[in-house]
Amino acid sequence: MATKKFKCKVCGYVHEGNEAPEKCPLCGAPKSEFEEIVEKKGLDTGSNVYTIVYAAVMVVIVAFLLVFVSSTLKARQDANVVNDTKKQILTSLNMRNVSDVAATYDKYIKADMLMQADGTLAEYDGEFNTSYSTEFKEGNLHVFEADVDGQRKFIIPMNGQGLWGAIWGYVALDADRTTVNGIYFSHASETPGLGAEIKESVKFQESFQGKMVVDNGEVGLKVVKAGKADKNSPFQVDGVTGATMTSNGVDAMINKVLSAYIPFLTGQCGKEGECSGDCEKHHNVE
């Protein structure tokens, strides 16, 4: 490495030696036109070995970093998801903007139950669940029992498909198991301003209040095209303007999920003597 390299600025000729030549042999430029080429110090960043080692080290560092971040934050994130799920359940009971979610949830939600094949409820003894679409697929039909100022409510988690992705919601029913007390919808990726209104629009969610779910032993509650709902019908709700596909998704979700709950919805109202709803009027107890 004793020899230095000199490059002619005029023609690009490279001369090797300890000093620049007096005259360029190619173009005849004087010595002053030559400049020394300073080799970069350190590693050759173009070599194969360097490239492979660099990539390997980078991957290992990034992997460790991600694992570290993910594992340290996991507990907090899970707690947030549980909290958010509880918040959504409370929203279906028309409790919006609750500040202390955990305490409010414990105050109002009395039990997390599973519907049995005959429509009765049995205590669910697992951990609080945050993915009700998986639970639904596995046949674990959750029903939350709530006690709001002495009145019994049942909350059913729903899940389905919107236009772009998953949609889900919670419907709170009165003790008669058919009158909608409140409803909440959310979504993963519906269009802001259109489909996303199922979550954002309180007006849309409130339009379900007082509607009936069960019609003659089947799910009667329907979301129809915006503006087409029959005002006198206890079963029809207007969809979101301009979001027909998402509204159809909501309708399909209600139908799919609540159909599975029909044995519970048309069953007797809980234990004898406890019923506060006007059962005979609302469903067909045989």
Add this chain to the structure above:
Amino acid sequence: MANKNNEALKQPIWVNNPVVVQILGICSALAVTSQLKPAIVMGLSVTIIVAMSNVIISLLRNTIPNRIRIIVQLVVVAALVTIVSEILKAFAYDVSVQLSVYIGLIITNCILMGRLEAFAMQNGPWESFLDGIGNGLGYAAILVVVAFVRELFGSGKLLGFQVVPQWCYDHGYLNNGFMIMAPMALILVGCVIWIHRSINKDLQEK
């Protein structure tokens, strides 16, 4: 030097705007601009991520093997976005729900790759940081303009608040549903480019 830094910060906001001049980040400009709020959030997140990844790449620029530089850039951006998203999920859950898909969209935002490749690979960390901030703000500015028009005429609202009074609707005014659709965003970006070019005449192609 101070002048050059100034340029790095100010150029991309107007004269060399990433969206209307470099035509980068159009896809996300269509996706998030139907309302003002997500547009602002997206604009700010991109600003922060571009600035941070610019700095990291700029620090590493002399060690990065030339042949895998795009991969290295991509890994840095993806790792950064993932970490930010994890942190948001843990400490600001509401914000992360708000951002939902957009945070993932940042990784694929062409502005990031464009600036890393064109600027951070050749310049020092501080200039790169300013360049990132400048480009992010330039991007945010276009998003806000487009989202303002789309939300105002598409839903009669701004930041979710009703601004078109009820009596307009009573007298037959209707929200323009087309404004909410993605094609309208493209048309609006086109209009912004048109205005921008007619002010900056030297940008007009012959």
